[in-house]
Amino acid sequence: MELSKLVNIFEQEFPPITAWSDDSIGLQISNSKSRIKNVYFTLELNEDSISEALSYSSDLIVIFHPLIFRPLSTITTDNRVGNLVTKLIKNDIGLYAIHTNFDSHPYGTSYELCKQLGFIKSKFLVPDDNIDGYGMGVIIELKNSIKLNELLEKVTDICNSPLKYNKGRTENITKIAIIGGSGSSYIPEALNQGCDVFITADIKYHDYHSVEGKMAIIDPGHYEMEQFVPMAIKNILKERLEEGINLIMGSVLTNPVNYYPQHNYKESQIKYLNNYKG
Template structure:
């Protein structure tokens, strides 16, 4: 399969038109006619994952986060992004990104997160206006009620990188909302949905504080990388089945937070 063919296949599954206006997704780098036999999938395109792709002999990287989300005035090899681009060109690695169009897809980022947590009867937390089966976040039901403390333990067991939570540990949890990535924007949606708990990443102090003071559901905050990593397995399975390519899913944790300690 050629790069251009793989791009068309991915854009049928994750149309660029589904992305937010501010987002930058799609085909970023590479020769359209170059052959693709091996794809490395990663949350981020950074020096560590690019080196992993080069060492593995990957022809294309599929990433969730855009490398060039904001404008740059140079790609000189003396700059952070320039070094990445030059390394990929020298190694013959193409780059494709699906970001917010992957978030709202069905199945998408939050579907994979919900599945990792064992949620059933999943539906969008904030449905897309034009297609209610798609949208941001997901709401689902646990197979059986658990306490908040037990649910936090489950999240910690299946999602790497650490978990923090707020709420009464003995609170029963049956319905859960999830959102891969930064989830502040969907706090009100979780309240309206009447869920028992909301799991996401990057929750900020004041929005979380106001949410809890207003009687909102319990909050579980995981790392950004951990909340989006499960989706890569789904995309990899799709590429193996539909494109017949070999896939490698990167487990390089690109979270900037690398040291966790608890009070002694």
């Protein structure tokens, strides 16, 4: 399939208008190949993921976290972005980023974690103003309440991570909001909608204080919430692409965060990737 046709399908499924205005999505690096045969999916790039993509003769890499987020004044190999950009260009591999336009997708980042946790999405936390059926985050309304400790066990087990959380107003949880990745700016919205718990990442210390006794916040970590995204994007696109294109799921763990004590968190994250390798 021609790269331009592939990009058109990407933009139909994940409309750029649904991304944040300051996000860096879309085709970040083109290549000289007339047809794309092998497409490699990963959350983000490091040297090992590029090496794995090369081992599959990948023509294009689809990432969630954009490699080039701000304009580059120089491209040198002595920094992470310049080094990875150089490797991609040298090996004639294209790069395409699907980021907040996947977050806002009906089956996007927050929906995917909701599904992994065994819940059913009731509605978006914040519906998109531009396109019906798109929006940021999900709200889950449970018919039968769940204890906070049960929810904590479920989240740590699915996300393969330790958790940070605060005390909410109740131990009996019936309304949950999820924003995959950094979602602290949505705390007021989750609180205003009467959520018992808000699951998101990159929460600051004083954010916990601000809702203490009003709403519990659970922070499993950024990568830990989004690790399911590449497979979700791959599965959505699989239904849209013609035969003859190989969609390859990367198995390289790109999470730069380590844990102490270890508790096998990273081993579990690697196991998840290996379950869907190739």
